[in-house]
Amino acid sequence: MLTAREALAAIKAALEAGPTDGPWWGDFASMMRNGSPQVVEYFVRRDGDDISIAAEIVNPESGLPSEANAAYIAAANPAALRAIIEHVERLEAALRQCHYALDRWLDCPEDATSYDNAMQRAILAEATARAALEATK
Secondary structure, three states: OOOHHHHHHHHHHHHHOOOOOOOOEEEEEEEEEOOEEEEEEEEEEOOOOOOOOEOOOEOOOOOOEOHHHHHHHHHOOHHHHHHHHHHHHHHHHHHHHHHHHHHHHHOOOOOOOOHHHHHHHHHHHHHHHHHHHHHOO
16 A cells, blocks of 8 residues: 555656646537537546646546546646645654654753742743644644
8 A cells, every 4th residue: 555655755756757737627528429429538637728738537436427536637737746745744844843842842951839830831832723723824
């Protein structure tokens, strides 16, 4: 089974290969059949492009055009994946800060009655909470 680290590494490698930048959109082509329009193909493209990034997107089980697969491929465009990776990396950095602050808090002398010690713990807790909150933006 693929781990999250392996998946992120594969996505980063694919992004470094230089795919067509996003955003991408799912679109379709239709034909008139029996007097009504019917979708004959789903594809993925960028606005303003006359050619698709991916075409003939189907459901492999039915062999029919797949709007869901086209929407999924379009949503996983390079711009979206870069944003997700950056968000994950900010969360990981915030988590490291939380671990560091917790380690410092646990290393404080056990004399929690002193004002200075209590203030130090409060400042560390506040800084940890702020860093974690900031990372999720």
